[in-house]
Amino acid sequence: MDKKPYDPSEIEQTLYQEWETSGLFEPGESSESYSLAIPPPNVTGTLHMGHGFQNAIMDCLIRYHRMSGKNTLWQVGTDHAGIATEMVVERRLNAEGKSKESIGRAAFEKEVWDWKKYSGNKITSQLRRLGSSLDWSSERFTLDDEYQYAVQSAFIQLFEDGLIYQGKRLVNWDPVLETSLSDLEVVNKDVVIKIWEIKYLLDSTDEFVTIATTRPETLFGDMALAVNPDDERFLHLVGKSAVIPLCDRVIPIVADNYVDPEFGTGVVKITPGHDFNDYELGKRHGLHINDDNQCCTGSEKEFDPISILSKEVKIIGVAPEKFHGMDRFDARTELLKDLDAQGFLLKESEYESTLPYGDRSDQILEPLLTDQWYVDAKTLAKPAIEAVKSKEITFVPANWEKTYFQWMDNIQDWCVSRQLWWGHRIPIWYDADGQAYAGHSEEDVMEKNNLAGPLIQEEDVLDTWFSSSLWTFATLGWPEKTSKLELFHPTTALVTGFDIIFFWVARMIMMTKYFMKEVPFKEVYITGLIKDENGQKMSKSKGNILDPIDLIDGVSLEALLEKRTEGMMQPQLKEKIIKQTKKQFPDGIESYGTDALRYTYYSLASPGRDINFDIGRIKGYRNFCNKIWNAFRFIEMQAATHSYQPAEHKADALSDWMSQKIFQSSLNCKTHIETYRFDLAAAEIYELVWSNFCDWNIELSKVAIQKSTDPSVTADLIGNLFKNFENILKLLHPFMPFITEELFAKMNALKGFDGRQFLVEAGFANLTTSKDNGVDELINIISELRVIRSENANIKDETLHLVLSGNLAPSMVKLIQEFEEIVCGIAKLDAIEFSTEDYEESIEKAMTNYKIIIPLAGLIDPEEELERLRKELGNVEKDIKIISSKLENEQFVAKAPEAVVQKEKGKITTAENKKLMLEKSIAKLQS
RNA sequence: AGACCCGUAGCUCAGUUUUGGUUAGAGCGCCGCAUUGACAUUGCGGAGGUCGAUGGUUCGAGUCCAUUCGGGUCUACCA
DSSP states (O other): OOOOOOOGGGTHHHHHHHHHHTTTTSOOSOSSEEEEEOOOOBTTOOOOHHHHHHHHHHHHHHHHHHHTTOEEEEEEEEBOOHHHHHHHHHHHHHHTTOOHHHHOHHHHHHHHHHHHHHHTTHHHHHHHHTTOOOEEEEEEETTSHHHHHHHHHHHHHHHHTTOEEEEEEEEEEETTTTEEEOGGGEEEEEEEEEEEEEEEEETTSSOEEEEEESOGGGGGGOOEEEEOTTOTTTGGGTTOEEEOTTTOOEEEEEEOTTSOTTSTTSOEEEOTTSOHHHHHHHHHTTOEEOTTSOEEOOOGGGOOOOOOBOTTOBBOTTSOGGGTTOBHHHHHHHHHHHHHHTTOEEEEEEEEEEEEEETTTOOBOEEEEEEEEEEOHHHHHHHHHHHHHTTSSEEESTTHHHHHHHHHHTOOOEEOEESOSSSOBOOEEEOTTOOEEEOSSHHHHHHHHTOOSOOEEOOOEEOHHHHHTTHHHHTTTTTSOOHHHHHHOSEEEEEEEGGGIIIIIIHHHHHHHHHHSSOSEEEEEEEOEEEOTTSOBOOTTTTOOOOHHHHHHOBOHHHHHHHHHTTOSOGGGHHHHHHHHHHHOBTBBOOOOHHHHHHHHHHHOOSSSEEEOOHHHHHHHHHHHHHHHHHHHHHHHHHHHTTOOOOOOOOOHHHHHHHHHHHHHHHHHHHHHHTTOHHHHHHHHHIIIIIIIIIIIIHHHHHHHHHOOOHHHHHHHHHHHHHHHHHHHHHHTTTSHHHHHHHHHHHHHHTTOOSOOOHHHHOOOOOOOOOOOSHHHHHHHHHHHHHHHHHOGGGTTOOEEEEEEEOOOHHHHHHHHHTHHHHHHHHTEEEEEEOOOOOSSEEEEEOSSEEEEEEOTTTSOHHHHHHHHHHHHHHHHHHHHHHHHHHHOHHHHHHSOHHHHHHHHHHHHHHHHHHHHHHHHHHHHHO
16 A cells, blocks of 8 residues: 555545535425535636635535535536726727727627637636535526526616616716726725915905815816805905806805805815715706806706816816816816916915725726716615514624614615626616617617617626626526525525625625515625735735645646736836745645635634634644544455455444444534534534544554454444544535545445445435543543653553553443453553552552552652652642632622532532542652 | 624643632643554653732632733724
8 A cells, every 4th residue: 555645636626526516505395405606706717715715615615515415516617707807808909009999899708708719618627626516507607698688677677667767977987998997996095195275266356265275277167256155354255256266157156055164164075076075066057158158057956066076087178278178187287277377376285084985996096077877876775684683584694784884874876877898788678769768789779669769778787796686586587487486595595795785795685675575695604804814905016815626636837926916007016026926835735625715714714803814724724634544444444354345244342432423523513504603613613533543543443453363343333433523524615526436436445346336326314312421531540641651751661551440430441341451461561450559669640539540560760659649639629619619708609600619619529539649659759 | 984803832822701719721732751563644651720910799710791912803084
């Protein structure tokens, strides 16, 4: 037999193929279902640690329930990821000297589909590498025809129900991607910017007022100045007019509570077309340009903001000709120069503020007045809030509900139109009068509305999150009433990160409640975010990303460096990243295999918000895999050596003990899985396999088999190992699918089982428990003997004689006699004797109600032993003091629960017993 | 401005809610010992923390309350 360690690369990919082709992951018809929908990854993306983590968790859940006999569906699919994908393809086109405009919409869409075809199965093959037992037979893509139909249907219904409307409003405009963004896609960054004070002359006078602004270039679009109505300094100005410098446009001065007298100069310029607050103020005062081309106040209905920036954020409109066509920031520089030259610029100072950036483009966004489509989120939010309040949906951990409510209670209407080409084109057609109609196609709209045509389709596409908000039911065939919807919706649970609670979770709840009249899932397990070992977020620019596949297969330093530095947005960081990577991984990364990686994820899956991925831990779990592998090899070897034949085998105290440990662990695991405590489940099984099965069951069996002279006893011993190991494999399978499946097959082969059986089909064993049978105490004795040896260097390798003296239960005596040969073998004893005899020279250890005596005439140093005993006595006396002080406290005895008091009393009895035994031993040595 | 999370052994983390109750646990690392017989990706033994700080409630606090220090996240933001 070869001695090389477990090599996962030899089995993992083959096994996955077998699973997949055997249709093991496909759902059945039983109504007792358990279903999960995968958070659809970006179709052209690649797997990162967060995916790895969450998919490991989902796979454990789905495998666990599948093995428990549930009809499971783990819905798989990918997302078209509108902006992200469009950006990538555009960049590729640019590299070829082309642009999307130059090739046109149809050709561009084809380019993206080609790109999807080229890179689209990378992520799905990576999911397979993780062992994820997804139902590939029902894989969906958010731009599949059926899915598109579902998205259109949803839009049309919302439109017809009046919950989607079109409006000219200020939106967050990304000037690079030239599209609108929803509030959530805005990243507010703290920056130090400048603030300028500029004077505006009062109309027809030489007087002036000073305003403060951080965006001087927007003054071209000013429609008013505003002061606080309670600000005595400026009250006299209200109702008068001011002149915009360099523009000579006259604007009214209004009073509004929005203005903070303490801030800036107390006078604010109002540019409703380029600032969200100004927009609201402008609306309140009905700012508009009247028929005489004068800017004036009016009713809210008359409000008509002016815009001085184009979609490329270049100056246009009522701004002076000279600035037309200038970029917004160039115009600012130029304008400040002019203002200064003409004496309008009074002051420039630094100011800490926040600026809105696009989460994809990382550019400063511009509030821009455009036509967009909005979803009435306030209406949809109500049932969605109720669903969580009524516990129809529960969050795990529960505190995320707070976050959810906080956002939902203040929800703003959702801008769902995007000025992109890759995505779901909004199913709206306009007639010649510009009237909008919703429908699946031009013909559909014409027929439904009795229109002659031709009609013009809306150019915009939908926010990607609109389509993914329908994910749990659109993947199951909605709007058709399919049997799958019936069986698997609502899904049982959703596993995702807190970073997309708003983007996705909340919106899914809103949409599903609306269309399905039920929740999308019953539980939301919010996982932590995987950070690096220093608690830093993993990011390309930090150069600390880890690829789960690299941890599985291993990677050379060269390849790792290449991966971490290619296509960097900030090349100046390259050197630092190379240095840091070389330091952390001087030899690259070893191969650990999927099972070890998965187990690492589970062990880290505690309820916290951040999960620091310590690379050191994965090594421990690879060793764990190796341990399991070798446990099997031991069993295999015994079976071969003793020509083992499978049959009914008689259990013994040891195998009962092991079965009981497995039973207890499986109960604990069940609870841990149900409460999403994969860390505790992982620790539980680790302990079971390593500390119970390998360290004791195998070790004790090893000696037992060696000593056995009766072939039927030997067969029983091996048979019991088979049984317990198989049950361990079953328990472990949802966590470590590969190695367990492989070993299960090998076990079957050893048993002469003909054909293939998978662990999933085998299900969990029906275990029952038995009472504590004393094996734990037996183990205590052996451990104590080890301590004695390690404390006394001169008897390290001696064969010793063990005497047990005191009140041992008859059942315990019987067990020890039954195991005498085995204990002697494992602890290197010649015999175990029960006696009350005193020994002149011996080492003695006080156990709970008996003592261990090792007679050692001539082998111990009495002084040393005396000292050791005195130290132990000291400890026991200290314990007694602590416990008795408790018991002497009347308050304690009176107020503490009876059980606690009894426990303390029991403890003191034990301690006093020990004390007595120790005192006797000491007295004997002293005599 | 509001909300939330974290601070426990050298390191990475459990334990803190439902249920306050032994002398606070694990893995890694460290120290000592062991070597070819499942496994050195091993075995055996050991050292190491008073639970960020302060105060309070209680017979009893890592656990509950208050205050405070340090680190972090999200939401909303005044030109």
